[in-house]
Amino acid sequence: MKFARLGESGSEIPVVIDDGRHYDLRPVTSDVDGEFLRTDPVGRTRAALDAGALPELPDAGSMRVGAPIARPSAVICIGMNYAAHAAESGSEPPSVPILFLKTPNTVIGPNDAVTIPRGSEKTDWEVELGVVIGSRTAYLDSPEEAAAHIAGYVLANDVSERDFQMTVSGGQWSKGKIAAGFNPTGPWLVPASELDAHGLRLRSWVNGEPRQDSNTSDMIFDVPTLVHHLSQYVTLEPGDLILTGTPQGVALSGRYPYLKPGDVVELEIEGLGRQRQEFVAWEAQR
Template sequence: MKLLRVGPVGAERPALLDQDGTLRDLSGLVADVNGELLADDSALSRVRDAAASGELPALDAEGQRIGSPVGRIGKIVGIGLNYHCHAAEVGAEAPAEPIVFMKAPDTVVGPDDNVLIPRGSVKTDWEAELGVVIGATARYLSSAEEALSHVAGYTLVNDVTERAFQNERGGTWDKGKNCETFTPIGPWLVTADEVADPQALGVKLWVNGELKQDGTTASQIFPVGEVVRYLSHFMTLHPGDVIVTGTPAGVAAGQPEPKPFLRAGDVVEVEIEGLGRQRQEFKSA
């Protein structure tokens, strides 16, 4: 299933995109697309049955804002330098263990919402990433296979990052990752049963129509299952939590001087195979 949330900020309603591209209203069946729903197999079965029966009412998609496909996110966990090609382009060695950082849930915006360039920023950068949404509480998992059974689905994330804040302002990545609007998510949450192999997804990003990133999740240093297993030994992962699994080569920080960091008016588009497409216009804060 392709689950999503549509409507004004703070008043999104649950919806489903059916196989013929029609937007269907889920608000008569479930309260929201969030951790509570994703952990409830019976509720998800009701949604699947209703979708198959054709009984869900259609929503007029014209002019509808799409929000984050997951509401009330508890935490967002980022994985740094998780593609061989990206580590190489920024001159870093491939890490021996996953590099972990946190993003605050209040940085989340919809896939096509504007993104604000922070005041004083000179190095705002893009990062197209596969997002993993947890569907069952994960603690001390023993294998990657077990970890994948705790995944509700997958989505698309632009892990926007201010590189000077990240690397030059005291040595903590969180400063460059947590500016307002820095986590566009969506358009959809594609349930795990419809993603045959999360390590076989093409990842692309364009800036002002120019292709900048063109990679594949097959190049991840730590695959999705291993990332979830690893994290479960350092923190409890709850339904609705989002893991942002790293970006392939092609970020501004990895390009020759003068590096093409983002400026007000730039348009970024992100696409992952089977997970949809985002579009953000960057504005001054």
């Protein structure tokens, strides 16, 4: 079972994909949002499928793929969570998780075009495992408690502008992370009960050339540790998104050029699907 949202931006239809067929979820929920995710989404959806209450969407293959979750209240990101990426960034592996934030309007569909910000010369890609929260999470006593608070997992691209992030940041990374559309997400949300997030291969390509190729088993801080750690400092709400860091192989390494208009980035995580974005030049709004 996979949850998705199909249709034009702002008018997406919630969908469940089951045995390769797309079913309209609107008899169960108006959206794949926090309220749906906190109220047994898998059980409710399975019951509706078994009862024949969800109509099939025959034209699903021709529809735009939106982000698989409605706009979250928070997008919380972890920096340098793979040792090799920390090394290519010129840093020692962190002893505690590094936190930065993205804004909710960074979340777009997995195949939507991404605008390179005005004045940018160092726009970069980052394939990442995303964790979607399923219940209110605060002050967990141990990492073992984290599993009960995770709705599922998504593929995400933590797009970054490195000059904004490093040079004009004032010591905070978020300036280079919060341009609108800087977080393509999806195509699906896979429930946590149906995917083991440890040991997933994750890869990226630019214009068809391989860039990143690693495994989530190489994360410095695993998913339960991250959710437990974050819960000591922030109250996570259903539908919130955590990005868990990226492996080596980004432009920041100096081995590859930064992105320019016309470049195409593709990303993939085992079990979570594939993305494709064309990067386009910024244009003044009329």
